[in-house]
Amino acid sequence: MNPTDAFTPIQSAEALFRSAESTLLAPNGLDADKLAPVFSRLMAHDVDYADLYFQYSRSEGWSLEEGVVKSGSFNIDQGVGVRAISGEKTAFAYSDDISLDALAAAADTTRAIARVGQSRSAAVARRGEPRVLYNAVDPLASLDDPAKVALLERLERKARAMDPRVIQVMASLASEYEVVFIARSDGHLAADVRPLVRLSLQVIAEQDGRREQGTGGGGGRFDYSYFTDGVLEQYARQAVHQATVNLDARPAPAGTMTVVLGAGWPGILLHEAIGHGLEGDFNRKGSSAFSGRIGERVAAPGVTVIDDGTIPLRRGSLNVDDEGNPTQRTVLIEDGILTGYMQDMMNASLMGMRTTGNARRESYSHLTMPRMTNTLMLGGDKHPHEIIASVKNGLYAVNFGGGQVDITSGKFVFSAAEAYMIEDGRITYPVKGATLIGNGPDALTRVSMIGNDMEMDSGVGTCGKEGQSVPVGVGQPTLRIDGLTVGGTA
Secondary structure (H helix, E strand, O other): OOOOOOOOOOOOHHHHHHHHHHHHHHHHOOOHHHHHHHHHHHOOEOOOEEEEEEEEEEEEEEEEEOOEEEEEEEEEEEEEEEEEEEOOEEEEEEEOOOOHHHHHHHHHHHHHHOOEOOOOOOOOOEEOOOOOOOOOOOHHHOOOHHHHHHHHHHHHHHHHHHOOOEEEEEEEEEEEEEEEEEEEOOOEEEEEEEEEEEEEEEEEEEEOOEEEEEEEEEEEOOOHHHOOHHHHHHHHHHHHHHHHHHHOOEEOOOEEEEEEEOOOOOHHHHHHHHHHHHEHHHHHOOOOOOOOOOOOEOOOOOOOEEEEOOOOOOOOOOOEOOOOOEOOEEEEEEOOEEOOOEOOHHHHHHHOOOOOOOEEOOOOOOOOEEOOOEEEEOOOOEOHHHHHHOOOEEEEEEEEEEEEEOOOOOEEEEEEEEEEEEEOOEEEEEEEOOEEEEEHHHHHHOEEEEEOOOEEOOOOOEEEEOOEEEEOEEEEOOEEEEEEEEEOOO
8 A cells, every 4th residue: 555656735834834823823822923032031041952842732542342432532732842952961841831921931941951151032033844745634524423433343344254253353543633833942943734543453363262363454644534445455354364374373483594574564673673773862872783883884785774754644754853854865774884873953963963854752741852754674676476485494474563672782572473484485384473583783784685575564653762652654675584583482
């Protein structure tokens, strides 16, 4: 599925500003000119940089189990975060009251980090020109409540109809409408309106007393109209296939072997085991396995890893990051050579580098930090069938469940949700309980074949870091990795 093919923006960047100002500033008696005294108050002390992050969000969630609505939730939140930076020190305050008095009080709180300095004024007047990667639609309003429940019911019926062994179906729907307005002490203004939807499905299949589960789903930055019957069919087929395949799965063998990773969602291993280690804050602090290695070979020839926040409609994409800078397509590893890190403004400044538009935060009540958007390994020149045919004895991992990673060492453990044995160049039987164990930087050097089938996940990824969750995308082609440790149950 690629929802980006037919994307046409229906709003201008100017319309995003008008929407943000009418949602966040005007109802609270504010405008851009009235923010200047707040910055003057912040910058009266020896502060290098300050910003205001206004946010309004409306979200909902629906879940269906066995044809019955089990839960429904609705939430509205708004507020402003005030941040001041002096060198490596950051002061931060936030309030759910968007008013001049609340902003002044928050500004006074943040000044505690800085030395008394010369009073400076700040003009807030310069608007950025964000790209438009998704339309400013309100997904919550795109269907009425009965239609949302009916959507989940259709998905459930499709899953049940695919295989008589399906005995339980759980489906959920979530959406968010978010408006942000960012003002900075350098005079820069930015605004964004961010829709987000996700549809998830879990099925349980039973055969001869054995039960297995499968999952499916997807989403992105659009409204509920994306979930056509054809899309629902794909989600249901994915979940049912995974569950029924595992009904016949044998225990996975253990040992060191060649592993072939499937295209798409298996890129979550790349995201966790390598992506986090390429975020600027870990490298500035020297706590990443990639610290101080720019210009060095860190991966096999042909391995190119990028972070791209500019792909239309994708879950991890943003028109501007949470510091108001345009997101970018950032090459992190090129043909096996480490070329850079993902940066927000503070880390970039402290490391003498440029920001890459990777500043992200969960909400106005959280601090900004360098985070991934859509992290991808680019495709190579091998047909997936050629890669499978090259393996005498190994594991083909098509889908993953959970995993754990140590950023400092790069060590990872990932469990395969759907996997098969490869024997004499052919996919033979499914296996259950396979766990991939390795080291991210080391695994990159063991990539021996790269497929020409790069694809992204269906739009389900959520990334956690320091207690903050943000939506992300992952992607990769089929990959052959030699000499990877597999933990099994056989």
